[in-house]
Amino acid sequence: AFDMLVVGGGPAGASAAIYAARKGINTGLVASRFGGQVQDTVGIENFISVKATEGPKLVAHLEEHVRDYDVDLMPHQSVSAITPAHEVGGLIEVTLANGAVLKSRSVLLATGARWREMNVPGEQAYRGKGVAYCPHCDGPLFKGKKVAVIGGGNSGIEAAIDLAGIVQHVTVLEFSDTLRADEVLLRKARSMANIEIITEAQTTEVLGDGEKVIGLAYTDRRNGEVHQVELAGIFVQIGLVPNTEFVRDTLALNPRGEIVTGAKGETNVAGIFAAGDVTDSPFKQIIIAMGDGANAALGAFDYLIRTPVP
Ligand code: FAD
Numbered sequence: 001a002f003d004m005l006v007v008g009g010g011p012a013g014a015s016a017a018i019y020a021a022r023k024g025i026n027t028g029l030v031a032s033r034f035g036g037q038v039q040d041t042v043g044i045e046n047f048i049s050v051k052a053t054e055g056p057k058l059v060a061h062l063e064e065h066v067r068d069y070d071v072d073l074m075p076h077q078s079v080s081a082i083t084p085a086h087e088v089g090g091l092i093e094v095t096l097a098n099g100a101v102l103k104s105r106s107v108l109l110a111t112g113a114r115w116r117e118m119n120v121p122g123e124q125a126y127r128g129k130g131v132a133y134c135p136h137c138d139g140p141l142f143k144g145k146k147v148a149v150i151g152g153g154n155s156g157i158e159a160a161i162d163l164a165g166i167v168q169h170v171t172v173l174e175f176s177d178t179l180r181a182d183e184v185l186l187r188k189a190r191s192m193a194n195i196e197i198i199t200e201a202q203t204t205e206v207l208g209d210g211e212k213v214i215g216l217a218y219t220d221r222r223n224g225e226v227h228q229v230e231l232a233g234i235f236v237q238i239g240l241v242p243n244t245e246f247v248r249d250t251l252a253l254n255p256r257g258e259i260v261t262g263a264k265g266e267t268n269v270a271g272i273f274a275a276g277d278v279t280d281s282p283f284k285q286i287i288i289a290m291g292d293g294a295n296a297a298l299g300a301f302d303y304l305i306r307t308p309v310p
Contacts, residue, residue: 001026001091001103001104001105002026002027002028002072002102002103002105003020003025003026003027003104003105003106003304004016004020004025004026004027004028004105004106004107004108004297004300004301004304005027005028005029005094005102005104005106005107005108006020006027006028006029006030006107006108006110006297007030007031007079007082007094007107007108007110007111008030008031008036008109008110008112008243008276009029009030009031009033009034009035009036009062009066009073009075009110010031010035010036010037010038010110010112010277011036011062011276011286011287011289011293012110012112012275012276012277012278012289012290012292012293012296013029013031013036013108013275013276013293014029014062014063014065014066014290014293015275015289015290015291015293015294015297016110016275016293016294016296016297016300017066017069017071017073018065018066018069018071019293019294019297019298020071020297020300020301021069021070021071022069023301025301025304026072027069027070027071027072028071028072028073028074028102028104029066029071029072029073029074030074030077030079030094030096030102031074031075031076031077032077032078032079033075033076034059034062034063034073034075035055035056035059035062035063036112037112037113037277038055038058038059038062038286039055039056039059040134040136041054041055041058041136043136044058044286046285046286046287047286047287048287055136058286077096077097077098078096078097079095079096079097079111079246080095080096080097080246081093081095081246081250082094082095082107082109082246082250083095083250084269084270084271084272085271087310088270088271088307088310089105089270089307089308089309089310090105090271090309091103091104091105092105092106092107092271092272094107105271105304105309106271106272106300106303106304107271107272107273108265108272108273108274108296108297108300109247109259109267109273109274109275109278110274110275110276110278110289110293110296111242111278112242112243112276112277112278112289113240113241113243113277113278113284114240114241114243115134115236115237115238115239115240115241116236116238116239116240116241117236118150118203118206118236118238120203120204120205120206121204121205121206122205122206122207122208122213123206125206125208126206126208126212126213126234129208129211129212129213130206130208130212130213130232130233130234131206131213131233131234131236132233132234132236133235133236133237135149135158135159135163135235135237136162138233138235139162139163139166139167139235140166141233142163142166142167142232142233143166143167144167144168145167145168145232145233146167146168146169146170146171146229146230146231146232146233147163147167147169147170147171147231147232147233147234147235148170148171148172148173148216148229148231148233148235149163149170149171149172149173149234149235150173150203150234150235150236150238151172151173151174151175151236151237151238151239152172152173152174152176152179152181152197152199153179153180153181153237153238153239154181154182154185155237156172156181156237156238157172157179157181157182157185157186157189158181158185159237160172160189160195160197161185161188161189161192161195163235164189164192164194164195167194167233169194169195170194170195170196171196171197171198171229171231172189172195172196172197173198173201173203173216173218174197174198174200174201175200175201175202175203175221176199176200177199178199179197179199198218200220200221200222201218201219201220201227202218202219202221203216203217203218204217204219204226205217206234212232213231213232213233213234214230214231214232215228215229215230215231216228216229216231216234240277240284241257242256242258242259242277242278242279243278244257244259244278247259250269250272251267251268251272251274252267252268256280258278258279258280259278259279259280260279260280261273261274261275261279261280261296263299264295264296264298264299264302265279265292265295265296265297265299265300266296266299266303270303270307271300271303273296273297273300273303275289275292275293275296276288276289276292276293277289279292
């Protein structure tokens with residue numbers, strides 16, 4: 001059995017695994033996709049002490065650093081359930097999607113988050129055929145074409161500004177009557193001639209020709225009128241959903257579905273810790289996730305040395 005089993009291989013999980021291994025304890029790391037969201041990031045300019053880097057480059061460094069330690073790395077494995085120990089200090093069971101069961105005295109969840117979907121007709125059918133979630137990754141595919149960004153928060157307006165430099169025209173559709181993005185971003189977006197912002201617009205359908213996106217339909221919430229916009233791409237930027245489905249019945253989650261954690265990364269179940277975007281920590285950033293992973297690993301280590309094996 002492991003002393004500490006980390007679930008997730010993003011910045012939080014990688015950091016946690018290194019901190020655990022440096023304590024000389026038996027450490028494992030299971031991840032469906034090593035690197036997590038960082039794998040989808042192009043430019044990173046706020047990872048302090050590294051002026052500028054790229055997601056895949058940072059992920060390669062993360063993996064190299066983890067592999068430098070005695071960590072049992074299990075990539076391409078997804079966890080489907082966690083079963084708490086029968087007694088405090090006992091073994092926690094981690095069930096993989098392939099049916100295998102791993103056992104560990106402590107478990108550190110760092111499963112991160114993923115883009116929220118619109119849940120409208122056509123979205124799934126045209127995913128990757130015009131419906132996109134990552135402007136950094138897919139923006140260049142729409143060079144010279146018309147696109148929409150769904151969502152007027154920081155990520156939506158950032159995406160619009162980013163895309164406006166590549167595509168012909170960007171229509172931003174925001175559901176509410178106000179834009180929630182920072183003023184500095186809104187000012188920048190409004191100064192760009194090829195960005196149009198429409199508020200009180202409820203996207204109702206992704207329209208396609210059977211092969212790719214050709215437009216979208218939205219309802220003007222002021223008067224109920226239905227409009228169609230012709231475009232080639234739709235970037236959905238309506239927030240992040242924490243990857244916590246597999247612990248919904250095991251751990252205390254907040255109303256957003258994030259794992260509620262204490263100062264040492266502890267959850268409401270003894271021996272189970274959490275770090276990074278999957279938790280209720282308010283800001284979701286690489287440097288924060290890494291610090292959080294280190295913090296929770298030290299918290300879990302503290303638990304291990306203080307808790308007798310039953
Ligand atoms: P994640 O990176 O989400 O990693 C989660 C890990 O858990 C992955 O390995 C995943 O495969 C794994 N996992 C999930 N579910 C399971 C499961 N059931 N079983 C096994 N493994 C599982 N932050 C910055 O600081 N600067 C930036 O410039 C920046 N740009 C960004 C650009 C984009 C496009 C995106 C999407 C995010 C960006 N962020 C940026 C945010 C940053 O990437 C995240 O805050 C950070 O990656 C969170 O780290 P994490 O380890 O908590 O989770």
